[in-house]
Amino acid sequence: MLKEVTVDVLAGMFHKLPIKSGLTQICFNPAMNRLLRKGPPVALARLRDGGHIEVSMSDYHGRILYFFGTNDPKVEETARFLLQPSDAFLDIGANYSTIGLAASHVVGPTGSVHLFEPQRLLSDRVQRAIDSGNYRNVTLHRVGLMDHDDKLSLHSPSYHSGMATFADHDEVSCFDIVEECEVKDIKTYAAPLVSGRTFGAKLDIEGAEPKVMPWLVDQPNLKFLIFEAAHNQSTLFETIRSSGLILYGLERGVLRVRLMRIDVLSQISRFHDLVAVRIGNNSSPPKSASPRELSSFMQSEP
Template identity: 35%
Template sequence: MKATQLIYMILPYTRRELPGWGKLFEKLGGYQSELWKNAPTRTIRGKFHQYLMTLDISCWHERMTYFLGRYYELDLQLFMIEAVKPGDSFIDIGANLGMLTLMAARCVTPTGTVHSFEPNPVVFKRLQAAVTNNELHQVTLHNCGLADRQSEMTLTLVNEELGMGTFTEVAQKDKPLISNQYQLTVYRGDEILPEELPGITFIKIDVEGLEPLVIRGLDRTIQRLHPVIMTEVVPQHLERGGSSVQELCEIMQSYGYQPFNISTKRSGWRHHLQLTHPTDNKMTENVLWLHPENNLSSRLEKYF
């Protein structure tokens, strides 16, 4: 029996996320990319949002999604389930294949709105297909990147994994892995987003180190709406983008925002959302920024 055939036998175990699923998945070769080079594309319904997801399980992150039945970043999804409500607005900047776009569409329902930005033309086609196949009329797609001003930038794709695209300088050791480059126009978010957005506005930013530029390009939106903001915080990515964690914090603090680490904790057989103040400037990879004039705290009081 092939290793990839054996691992399918634990699918009911991984989908339920029972204790030890990760070690079992690893032991049976779930992380060994060479075993999955010729793996087929599969379509499943997400267990959180119930929308169709077509997954290329030769790619590690899509393989994880297939075996879990959900996008692998659990902390963000648990936050969205608890915080994003029908009639709200969600801005997905760096939408990639649309895993969080689908989650947001379920949370805001057709009474809300989702705006998703993805500059990679290959990835965007799959994002577009996911939205079309699930008939998500509340989702508006934008095939572009965002920054602090309109300009031309080079999007570099590193290896053949669809998620590995960046507008920042690629590390020297990764340059042999570059698979393609695109000259693209990036825009200020303020120039694209509508003036009025329904409900509470949530903005998720995951742009491989250009988070400070994107935030500056949303200046009017931030000052007008005081949206809930979630950013990826990876020091190496920010440094490649010519910034730092300190600069990102200073920008957010200048708008009056406070940071909270987004994480999960296990209770019994399940993981639950946890929001904490960073200590000693230690931040999790995903950080929540809240403004005192935003009334989200009432929805999340039990998680602080």
Template identity: 35%
Template sequence: MEDNVMVRTALLPLVLPYTRSELPAWGRMMALVGGAIDQGWPSTPLVRTRYKWTPYSVWLNLADMHERIVYFCGRHYDLGPQLALRNVLRPGDTFVDIGANIGLMTLLAAHAVGPTGVVYAFEPNPDCCERIRLHVTRNGLTQVHVHPVGLSDQDAMLSLTRETGSSVHGSFAPPPDEATVTARYAVPVRRGDDLLGRAPINRPMVIKIDVEGFECRTLRGLGATIERHTPIVLAEVVAGHLARAGSTVAELFDLMHGFGYTGCAIAIVRRWMRYRLHLVPVTTAETMPPAATDVLWTPANRP
């Protein structure tokens, strides 16, 4: 074990420039130095690195697989939503990050909207909130406002569970196996309309929702906000997550259609050394591409 750590330490300065450039087979290079396994990676101290596409720094727990991917490639592993946000956000916009996790999308949006814009980050996991605040403070992001709550269709106190596989991911949905639960938190959830109705809003607005299956309840609590501001909505759509929370993909589609929105599934096309955003129109749950997990929703009357 100690020998492996020494080898990894020696190889990292050679491997990181390659993986952070996302050159061909960068994932194999990450695996070469043990990046694909948790063993031997320390949880403390947090490691600082620059976040791709921004001038900001992030502080990462390398014992967490998801954060380790960020360390190796310089960005959040879920590429499609980031490319979508980079395409739709402009200086002065309002961005609402629902399910902000440790704030990586928040940082990307803060750079895109700039000091004249505003970012509202909602995250009920106290460990994640602590990290978001660290990122906001260390990077001097006065345009970011952190709210340590979840969003739903009614005010309540709910149990947020964290399962094996990540130190920061959590869900309000019942865990499939109690043996996988590593932590529980009693956290507040609020109606988004109540919180955003009192907040200064610059238009246009973009809302991102990634709440591990709780998307339908979150959307029901945002009806007035959606009607008033007609935001672009970027929502995760994963059938398994929705089912755990008692919802379905069809229910989410019905909600968005009821708001007067049309959707495009987010896909990625790689051409040469560059990734490009590819939007696939979807009208029903059955038309979702099998590999798609995110949908970009826009008002039907928007050009």
């Protein structure tokens, strides 16, 4: 009981910290591992907007979410500032969906948020969070998005739900969970969801990005795309460059979120998260900006 109280107190304290990066070191270290070793494997995490979602404490994203109320403060802040009321937002590879759920408050009742998460356990938890939190503008799609309709094997390690992937790369052979999941062709499935309105997207599908990104960046009503480039860096860089979007990297600042413009491929390796934005015709893309500052340079209409 004392351990559970201590863990709850720590979570309450960590929720109030204004840090944007370094969450892994706080949540995963010998002292924290010892504290949680005999604790409950599943806990109810409080989101930053007051909603709740069930998480696995041994899961990388679950533990961070429990202690901080979000999976990634810098990505959440970037999405919030680049979105506007009435926009649509696609959270592709949503995991616990904290980015999409936070975005729902920005786009408002006239906007929409679409979460794409095929992992069964996670999608069950996300749907309960949507229902209990009364997120009326949020829809969960229990499918993956690819470049064709199919049923594919989704591989993931039990300790990190965020590494789940349909792609075949070197790490997959070590993953111990396999699920057969339905995938939909993004061209036909997502198009009606964003038709007639500007939209932003977060893409986190662990190596399968080349199957999905080309359609996204080809849409004139796409305002921004947040993604990782742990795999296929050259392909993703060329896809963004040929689209006319401007690429930025999210610096890992502890207390602030800063975006740095990426002009050459070699700069990508400095960053874990990237954001491609559509700059207005009369604007010159800044070399460096906060998400709020960058939003003033963006094209607001298709």
